[in-house]
Amino acid sequence: MRDIFARLVLMIIFINGGTLHAQEFKPLPPQMTKVADGVYQYFAGFYSSLIVIGNEGVLVTDTASKERAQELKKEIAKITNLPVTYVGLSHEHFDHVGGTGVFKNARVVCHVNCKDIFATTMVMPVPEVDVEFSDTISLDLGGKIVEVFHTVPGDGVATSIYWVPDVKVAFSADMYNDREFFLLTHAKTQIF
Numbered sequence: 001m002r003d004i005f006a007r008l009v010l011m012i013i014f015i016n017g018g019t020l021h022a023q024e025f026k027p028l029p030p031q032m033t034k035v036a037d038g039v040y041q042y043f044a045g046f047y048s049s050l051i052v053i054g055n056e057g058v059l060v061t062d063t064a065s066k067e068r069a070q071e072l073k074k075e076i077a078k079i080t081n082l083p084v085t086y087v088g089l090s091h092e093h094f095d096h097v098g099g100t101g102v103f104k105n106a107r108v109v110c111h112v113n114c115k116d117i118f119a120t121t122m123v124m125p126v127p128e129v130d131v132e133f134s135d136t137i138s139l140d141l142g143g144k145i146v147e148v149f150h151t152v153p154g155d156g157v158a159t160s161i162y163w164v165p166d167v168k169v170a171f172s173a174d175m176y177n178d179r180e181f182f183l184l185t186h187a188k189t190q191i192f
Contacts, residue, residue, distance in 0.1 A: 032075050036167035038144055040079065042072055050088075050162055050171035051076060054141025057085030060103070061162055061171055069099025086131070086139055088148060088162055089114065090172060100127040107131050109139065111150045111160050 030044035032051075040051040042060075045068050050061040058080060063069035076084065084103040089110040100108050107130035118126040131137070139146045147163045151172075162171040 030071060030075070032079070036164070036169050039164055039167055039169050041171075042075055044068055044071060048171075050164075050169075051079075052141060052144060052146050052162075052164055053080050053082060054144035056082065056142025058082050059086040059088055059139060059141055059146050059162075060084055060106075061088040062090050063087055063099035063102065066099045066102060069102035072099075073102055085141065086146075087127075088139075088146075088160075089127075089129075090160055090162070109133070109137070109148065113150075 028043065030042070033041045033043070035041050038053040040053075042049040042051055045064065047062060047064045047068065049063065049072060050059070052059045058076060060072065060076065063072060073084070084106045087100045087103050087106045087108050089100075089108065100106070108127045109131040110127075110129045112132045112134055114129050115132060118129070131139075133148065134150065136147060136149050139148065145165060147165060149161045149163065151159045151161060159172075163169070
């Protein structure tokens with residue numbers, strides 16, 4: 001059965017692949033944008049990261065991969081000499097959690113559900129989470145607070161929103177389902 005499913009998936013990809021053009025998937029060049037005082041957005045490789053700079057440290061979200069995190073680290077060094085003290089994860093998916101090790105002394109922040117997902121995966125390298133929370137947590141960067149809120153399941157079961165209250169900036173990732181959260185309609189039959 002598994003073999004039939006794999007062949008079917010490959011056939012669909014092959015058939016649909018003919019209608020796609022490579023340039024449609026070409027990523028935009030990396031871009032750092034100031035959003036508010038001490039708050040930036042870094043966009044590269046189809047991913048967005050929030051950068052929040054306090055008086056004592058920096059928070060960055062969703063490093064995505066080692067290569068992207070290395071570039072992100074270089075871009076952060078252009079705007080501050082403060083260390084990255086927190087790497088926040090918007091959710092547990094592999095395409096968001098890679099590269100955290102590039103920020104060697106930073107504490108990795110993720111909802112408590114990350115622990116269970118990371119413990120069961122054998123497909124990808126996963127970060128060690130230093131700071132877990134259930135509903136909400138406040139991170140103090142020295143004069144700049146970042147509040148992190150767990151939401152109902154979005155693209156993952158650890159979906160979180162990062163909020164910078166003094167400048168009213170929020171960051172989320174992969175919360176794109178129209179009028180409903182992913183898996184919510186299956187909540188009665190699924191174990192989270």
